[in-house]
Amino acid sequence: MKKKMIQGLVLALAVSSSAMAAEGRLLATGGATSVEGSAGGGLVPWAVISGYTEDDEIGGTVAVTRAQVDDYRLDVTAASxxxxxxxxxxxxxxxxxxxxxxxxxRQQTFGLKYRVAGDLIYGDLPQISAGVQYKRNTRYDLPEAVGSQRDSDWDAYLAASRVWLAGPFNRTWLANVTVRATRANQFGLLGYGGDLNDSRELQVEAAAGMFLNRGLAVGLEYRQKPDNLGFAEEEDAMSAFVAWFPSKNVSLVGAYVDLGSIAGANNQTGYYLSLQASF
Known part of the structure; x- marks a missing residue:
């Protein structure tokens, strides 16, 4: 699957911007691809809709991602x-x-996101989107052994995003707040629910970024996570990112990530790198 995704990236990069991307939406307004496949930042789904489609268009994205921390490596292939x-x-x-x-x-995530109100840049309301993600483990022996209650589940979230074109320091700024109902352990990779808690809880996720120029942004993300398993404490995740958008066809995101304690291994910090192509 990863080979096919990489081939898709290469194909998308080989096609000109005028043929592949809508011209109406501003650069970077489709965000990047999160680790769960939804448009946003690396850790958090934002209210933005992926790609650059306008009201009469259909488009898509493909992305490959790697996050490497002290004791673990996460590889993600995604499309939207x-x-x-x-x-x-x-x-x-x-x-x-x-x-x-x-x-x-191993885990698979299937997502739907719908823009219900507002606009990312214009008008009185921020862009507001509602989303749902259905996740399922395809290797469940270890999560079950440490107390997970189920191998599949769904998350629901509501996100609000806003961009200010002339913000502080005469820069473009972005802010996002997401509220998620979930009982996922470590994003769902360790199953759902546990011996400490088996109910969905509301968790807050947030992101803020500043554009240094038209195609280069820096920012922070934070993701609150539930603590359901007695065998090991689960901590919140955060990142400091740099996102580069050289064109509407391609983006590259690099980040320092702090995932806290994972499955009993403390202080899991490292890097995150994601390459995305849009068409």
Whole structure:
């Protein structure tokens, strides 16, 4: 699957911007691809709809991502389709390599996001989108052994995003707040629910960024996570990112990530790198 995704990236990069991307929406307004496949930042789905489709257009994105921390490596391949800048359909495949245990976890995520109100840049309301993600483990032995209650589940979220073209320091700024109902352990890679808690809880996720120029942004993301498993404490995740948008066809995001404690291994920090192509 990863080979096919990389081939898709190469194909998209080979096609000119005028043929592949809508001209109406501003650069970077489709965001990047999160680790779960939805448009946004690396950790958090934003209210933005992927790609650059206008009200009468259909488009899509493909992305490959790697996050490497002290004891674990996460590889993600993802794709999304956007319809009329209103609806986004996404899919992602995640592989978490447990380098200290010599095994791996696998998960698939299927997402829907719908823009319900507002606009990213104009008008009184920020862009507001509602989303749902259905996730399922395809290797469940380890999550079940540590107390997970189920191998599949769904998350629901509401996100609000806003861009200010002439913000402080005469720069363009972006802010996003997402509220998610979830019982996922480590994004769902360790299953759903546990011996401490088996109910969905509301978790807050947020992002803020500043554009240094038209195609280069820096920012921060924060993601609150539930703590359901008694065998190991789960901590919130955060990142400091740099996002480069050389054209509407391609973006590259690099970040320092702090995922806290994962499955008993403390202080899991490292890097995140994601390459995305839009058409």
């Amino acid at each position: 389709f956007s319809f009329r800048n209103r609806l986004e359909v996404s899919v992602a495949s995640q592989i978490l390599n447990l380098e200290n245990l010599g095994t791996e976890l």
